[in-house]
Amino acid sequence: MKFYRVFLIIFMQMLMLSLGGCRDNTVQSVVVQLTGFPVEEGALSLKQAPLVSPEKEGQLIKTEEQLQTPRYTINYGKEFPQPSAETAFQLDYRSSVPLQTRFSFESGESNTAELPATGSSKATVIVPLGRRLPRDFYIRAVESDGVLQQGSPEGSPENNPKKSVRDTSEGAEGLFQLEKVLLKELNPPIDGARGVAFSLPKRDSRHPLYQYRYRIDYHYQREGPVEGQSDSGDADEVVPLEMSSEENSASFNLFAKEGDHSIYFYSRDLEFTPSKVVVGTGLPGFSVKQVSQQSVSMYAENSPPPISADMGTILRYEQQAWRRSDWELFSWNLFPSILVFDFRDYDIQAAFLKRLAFFVEKKGSAGKLLSNSVLDPLHGWNAHDYRAADLAAFYQKARAEKFPLNPEEELLRELLLERGIIKKAEGDFRPGEGGIISLARQSSSRLRYIFATHEGYHGLFFASLEYRQAVHRVWDALSDNEREFWKLFLDWKWYNTGDPYLLENEFQAYLMQQHHSYVDTYFKDYIIPRYLSLFPEYQQRADYFLEEYENHFSRSAHLIESAAQSLVGISAGDLVCLREVEQE
Numbered sequence: 001m002k003f004y005r006v007f008l009i010i011f012m013q014m015l016m017l018s019l020g021g022c023r024d025n026t027v028q029s030v031v032v033q034l035t036g037f038p039v040e041e042g043a044l045s046l047k048q049a050p051l052v053s054p055e056k057e058g059q060l061i062k063t064e065e066q067l068q069t070p071r072y073t074i075n076y077g078k079e080f081p082q083p084s085a086e087t088a089f090q091l092d093y094r095s096s097v098p099l100q101t102r103f104s105f106e107s108g109e110s111n112t113a114e115l116p117a118t119g120s121s122k123a124t125v126i127v128p129l130g131r132r133l134p135r136d137f138y139i140r141a142v143e144s145d146g147v148l149q150q151g152s153p154e155g156s157p158e159n160n161p162k163k164s165v166r167d168t169s170e171g172a173e174g175l176f177q178l179e180k181v182l183l184k185e186l187n188p189p190i191d192g193a194r195g196v197a198f199s200l201p202k203r204d205s206r207h208p209l210y211q212y213r214y215r216i217d218y219h220y221q222r223e224g225p226v227e228g229q230s231d232s233g234d235a236d237e238v239v240p241l242e243m244s245s246e247e248n249s250a251s252f253n254l255f256a257k258e259g260d261h262s263i264y265f266y267s268r269d270l271e272f273t274p275s276k277v278v279v280g281t282g283l284p285g286f287s288v289k290q291v292s293q294q295s296v297s298m299y300a301e302n303s304p305p306p307i308s309a310d311m312g313t314i315l316r317y318e319q320q321a322w323r324r325s326d327w328e329l330f331s332w333n334l335f336p337s338i339l340v341f342d343f344r345d346y347d348i349q350a351a352f353l354k355r356l357a358f359f360v361e362k363k364g365s366a367g368k369l370l371s372n373s374v375l376d377p378l379h380g381w382n383a384h385d386y387r388a389a390d391l392a393a394f395y396q397k398a399r400a401e402k403f404p405l406n407p408e409e410e411l412l413r414e415l416l417l418e419r420g421i422i423k424k425a426e427g428d429f430r431p432g433e434g435g436i437i438s439l440a441r442q443s444s445s446r447l448r449y450i451f452a453t454h455e456g457y458h459g460l461f462f463a464s465l466e467y468r469q470a471v472h473r474v475w476d477a478l479s480d481n482e483r484e485f486w487k488l489f490l491d492w493k494w495y496n497t498g499d500p501y502l503l504e505n506e507f508q509a510y511l512m513q514q515h516h517s518y519v520d521t522y523f524k525d526y527i528i529p530r531y532l533s534l535f536p537e538y539q540q541r542a543d544y545f546l547e548e549y550e551n552h553f554s555r556s557a558h559l560i561e562s563a564a565q566s567l568v569g570i571s572a573g574d575l576v577c578l579r580e581v582e583q584e
Contacts, residue, residue, distance in 0.1 A: 036185030043077030058178030068140035194282035257569030268321035312576035337434025383451035385458035470563035515573035
């Protein structure tokens with residue numbers, strides 16, 4: 001009997017080996033397609049190493065403490081031609097974790113693309129590859145400091161906690177599923193202009209709980225003087241974009257910023273679901289890195305995940321597309337750690353942020369928590385900005401004093417904790433990264449644009465140490481008289497001028513909120529005359545200041561704008577990357 005058992009075990013092992021040998025390492029469960037190439041579908045196939053069972057194909061596996069797919073080698077048929085046009089690789093997938101894919105080519109070069117987490121929804125990512133064919137690729141989970149971030153800022157309604165790679169590897173098959181890969185040629189725009197057209201899968205735009213997000217990742221590096229550049233340094237670095245379906249279209253101008261950036265469109269805001277994206281590539285040094293389509297939840301949560309958007313999109317975003325009736329939440333595409341609230345009116349904004357204004361910025365009350373009865377007759381701000389350190393200090397003081405907060409302030413606290421802007425350690429609130437800014441729909445369109453620019457520059461000040469250092473150098477080089485002017489001006493505006501950080505932050509924001517050609521007009525023809533109408537006793541000092549420091553505003557604005565342009569490619573009076581082109 002013992003011999004029989006040994007024989008049976010050996011026989012079963014041999015049978016399994018023989019069955020395994022009947023199958024090569026060709027991927028069977030992932031759809032592999034071609035479009036645009038003059039060959040049959042069977043001319044393309046994928047081989048995988050290591051070999052996995054069909055039910056686990058297109059999923060993550062654990063390899064040397066890392067979660068990634070097998071390496072997929074692309075096999076081209078003997079008659080497969082070299083591409084005569086731009087090519088692209090399309091991947092359709094679902095993932096609860098952020099990913100990165102890496103393509104390799106025969107030349108030894110490689111190309112990477114980011115695959116955002118999707119929650120339970122499907123995403124499509126199209127990666128331009130130039131006039132070349134990839135040799136192989138693999139997809140891996142993105143890690144940071146040994147921690148793998150689950151969940152998507154715009155995916156499913158769930159807010160998944162962070163898990164270590166070791167924790168997630170046990171159920172790796174449930175984290176990611178590659179459903180289809182497609183190699184295709186990209187068509188140029190019909191009008192013959194330099195550019196490339198991306199065809200996207202058609203989606204149902206009528207679903208009440210979802211809309212579609214379209215993300216374009218690009219790289220721009222200025223190559224010498226830009227055509228149309230004026231003596232003032234303004235450059236016409238415009239890239240035309242068009243989003244279209246069979247029935248509708250919308251055209252935009254992208255004002256390219258140097259470096260790697262992402263821009264976003266949303267089907268509810270566009271009021272149609274695009275099936276094609278056309279991107280002009282005539283600007284020297286400009287290239288498209290990838291285009292993606294992803295469904296995002298319209299679920300009206302108490303603390304909804306922020307919508308990534310350009311400042312121009314935030315200003316234009318249709319209120320009917322909001323997930324809540326009272327406010328919407330965005331993250332700034334240039335600085336994702338900066339959240340942007342858009343409130344329906346000033347009263348709702350005040351319920352969230354008025355007490356913060358008096359705690360952080362207002363003279364006579366900075367560092368104090370004022371009760372609602374004291375706050376009610378007082379005016380806060382029509383737009384707000386707060387960095388992580390001040391937000392943490394506010395909630396820490398409220399905790400220490402057991403101070404009763406508004407339900408809106410408690411909701412804000414939870415949202416800030418979820419987004420890592422503030423943290424909780426041993427019961428205390430500590431600063432994280434980034435900050436918040438806010439606008440209200442009750443402001444006029446003109447004021448909303450000014451407020452968005454002013455508050456946006458505060459966001460830049462919060463997010464960039466290099467920019468803060470550049471502003472400090474400009475401020476530190478001012479004379480005592482120049483700094484005294486700003487203290488008088490900001491004191492009149494009811495700021496706490498005893499806070500050096502606040503002084504420098506407001507100094508740069510008031511200079512940068514308008515185009516540099518208008519900065520002298522704003523202060524000399526509007527601010528100073530208005531101030532003197534209230535305080536005529538300062539007339540002699542104002543006359544002296546304007547005569548002695550005639551170029552103070554334009555010179556200071558130029559120095560700060562130069563820093564903003566060199567660091568992040570933005571200009572005074574303009575943080576907008578996308579502007580819609582009026583249809584004729």
